[in-house]
Amino acid sequence: MAEGKDIKKALDDIVDRKYTFMHICGTHEAAIAKSGLRSILPDDLKIVMGPGCPVCITPQGEIDAAIEMAEKGCIVATYGDLMRVPGTKGSLDSIDGDVRVVQGVHKAVEIAEKTDKEVVFISVGFETTAPTVAAALLTNPPENFSIVCCHRFVPPAMKYLLEQGEAQIDGFMLPGHVCVVAGYEDYEKFRVPQVVAGFEADDILLGLYMLVKQVKEGRAEVENAYPRAVSREGNKKAMEMMYRVFESHDVDWRGFPVIPDSGLKLKPEFEKYDALKKFNVEIRHVEKHSACICDKVLRGVADPTDCRLFGKACTPQKPVGPCMVSHEGACKIWALYNQKR
Ligand code: SF4
Secondary structure (H helix, E strand, O other), X not given: OOOHHHHHHHHHHHOOOOEEEEEOOHHXXXXXXXXXXHHHOOOOEEEEEOOOOOOOOOOHHHHHHHHHHHHOOOEEEEOHHHXXXXXXXXXXXXXXXXXXXXXXXXXXXXXXXXXXXXXXXXXXXXXXXXXXXXXXXXXXXXXXEEEEEEEEOHHHHHHHHHHHOOOOOOEEEEEHHHHHHHOOHHHHHOOOOEEEEOOOHHHHHHHHHHHHHHHHOOOOXXXXXXXXXXXXXXXHHHHHHHHHHEEEEEEEOOOOOEEEEEEEEEOHHHHHHEHHHHOOOOOOOOOOOOOOOHHHXXXXXXXXXXOOOEOOOEOOOOOOOHHHOOOXXXXXXXXXXXXXX
């Protein structure tokens, strides 16, 4: 397969009916929007975003727990994207407590090393960030450091989407960054066309072409269109480190019910770093009440522009839902790059 316009022509030639593919990565959505790819795809080829933004899928109950930590006098440290995500009592940037933006867990540990106060890191992300947090905990951070573990795995959410069948997906473009760390062996159990794709426009076009080809040929397997970064086994050392510290558990995602084995929690030997236990804070399930349809956007059954608040009551400057907050959120990306179907 050659590049650029050759792939585009091959895609035009091969699309013979309606196809819908889902990617599960905010970086893919941003790349599609920035490059204007949707405007040049064949009309019958639709690519939707699934639950690929780790900030967006963090439920309100976890934001509320982070706020409670700050209210109890802890220094709360987390990524900038999480600051404006609304919980039921506001967002981290709207409260009086000591809440600090950090680039990663190591910066939160540095804060703890320089203070006697308790420092709580709100630890979100998929398989991409969890190993870095595990690495930090394996270096024996100070006793005044702990985390709220909000990590989640991608494959169980895919399993849920496939079992539900709500989004009528013909195949999945697998998340390149996640697969760099986790590999793609775990996805081979799903009997659906899947392609691991990179983040250049040509990578995404090639991924889409390979997905259509699989469907047409009646195959349902995992193909790797991103071999320059991704291998089947991934980064084994990183995954081993992650499983030394964490174990899977059942957890809900924003827009999803409880998905079995889809989250990470600290193993008993690392419980001293569990901020929920240390400060006796519970994560409560919160029912959705607003007109925000992030839940549907995250399940790939609605576009951001289907939301009646999009661009009106909800903008990147005044976000109502998490998908308008995060730079990996579909609503923010569609608003910034004027995406439409
Ligand atoms: Fe939620 Fe705003 Fe997106 Fe609507 S536009 S789904 S309110 S984030």
